[in-house]
Amino acid sequence: MALIVVTGSPGCGKSTWVRAVAQPGDIRFDGDALTNLLTGKTESRHHHDKAHTRISRAAREAGIAEAVRHASDLDVYVLVSNLNQEEELRWRTLGARFVIIDPGFDIAMQRCRAHRPGYKHRLVDAWYDRRDQWPHDAEIIRDFQAPDPGGEDDDPEVPTTTPAQLHVVIGPPASGKSTFVRENRRLGDITIDWDEIANTFAGLEPANHTHQPHVRAVTKAARQAAIDTALKQAGDHRVWLIHSSPAASTLERYRSLGAEIHVIDPGKDVVMKRVKAQRPPHLLRVAAAWYTQDRRTQSSAPSTTTERGYGHDHQQAREQLMFHHVDGTPCWWCGQPLYRDRTRNWDYDPDSTDPGSGSLHADHGNGKGEQASRLLHERCNKSRGDGSRDDSRPALQPEPEPVPPGETFRWASI
Secondary structure (H helix, E strand, O other), X not given: OOEEEEEEXXXXXXXXHHHHHOXXXXXXXXXXXXXXXXXXXXXXXXXXXXXXXXXHHHHHHXXXXXXXXXXXXXXXEEEEEXXXXXXXXXXXXOOOEEEEEOOOHHHHHHHHHHHOOOHHHHHHHHHHHOHHHOOOOOEEEOOOOOOOOXXXXXXXXXXXXXXXXXXXXXXXXXOOHHHHHHHHOOOOOEEEOHHHHHHHHHOOOOOOOOOOHHHHHHHHHHHHHHHHHHXXXXXXXXXXEEOOOOOXXXXXXXXXXXXXXXXXXXOHHHHHHHHHHHOOOHHHHHHHHXXXXXXXXXXXXXXXXXXXXXXXXXXXXXXXXXXXXXXXXXXXXXXXXXXXXXXXXXXXXXXXXXOOOOOEEEEOOOOOOOOOXXXXXXXXXXXXXXXXXXXXXXXXXXXXXXXXXXXXXXXXXX
């Protein structure tokens, strides 16, 4: 673990590099980002008045002073533009190592002119004029390309009109988007899922979430063609499009087509645990970013879809099933009793961060997305999945054999 000072001219890509290499939980001190946060400005703002700068600097310095005490336990990144020799000496006394982001003068100036106020251009000149004063032992990053998070979030072109019923499913990695679609689609519906298309092309297992560049390129083209064609087809059919984090402009296009937006979000704690257990490491950063960057997307989602991704019809069906439910009725999947009071159900976890732990879920008995027809325990509903294992559900297994005296347990034969 270390204290890393990341320096370079304005527009060189310091923030982009840190976002790409830092792990969830690492501490990052970015002056512009902190000032924008405190003042409510957009992320692209790089000019701040003196009062705002003083407030932000005080908060940043206090945070850094505390963070360096923990640098042995985690990585601390500090972004500094145009590092001078006095500052360099200060950071060295704290044991920092230095990273210089150097895309080259021409690229840095081009970016600065496009995205920074005019006086910042002089800072680019000054930084490159002082090459001989750059930290002599710094790691210099040139030709940096941010890694592709998977390609799924590339915003496709969307037709201006469509006769199809469009359902857009968004949410962080491992939130359950594909499962939600499987549970709600009808026979004949079209599902456009980036990972499923990529794995089909590459001949990989459905659970794979890492794709080579050539596979991503082919998948991107095929996905766009599928969207174009599916949305233009006449007839009473539905199109399910899984798109984790659409840009605000793309989301508005979806809405203009009358799309129903489903936000699948079981909560950050649940998602991060799933990603750690089930996804490649780079998706930890993608999941963490979803909760910091995409709240704007969620907050503008239609009110007919809840954060857990169950549409209005599904909610109505569950309410009807709960109204007619008789406590103690055995669960079709496991055979254990079902209770309205979730704390009485076998899968209730009092230590869980999920506020719905132990609640009863509405299940689609035929597995084809028709109206829910019965209640199951939460965990039983998840275990059932798409219904492919119904003939081996626990309720069909023989009862455990009695435990003879002197033995502690015995498993029943299955």
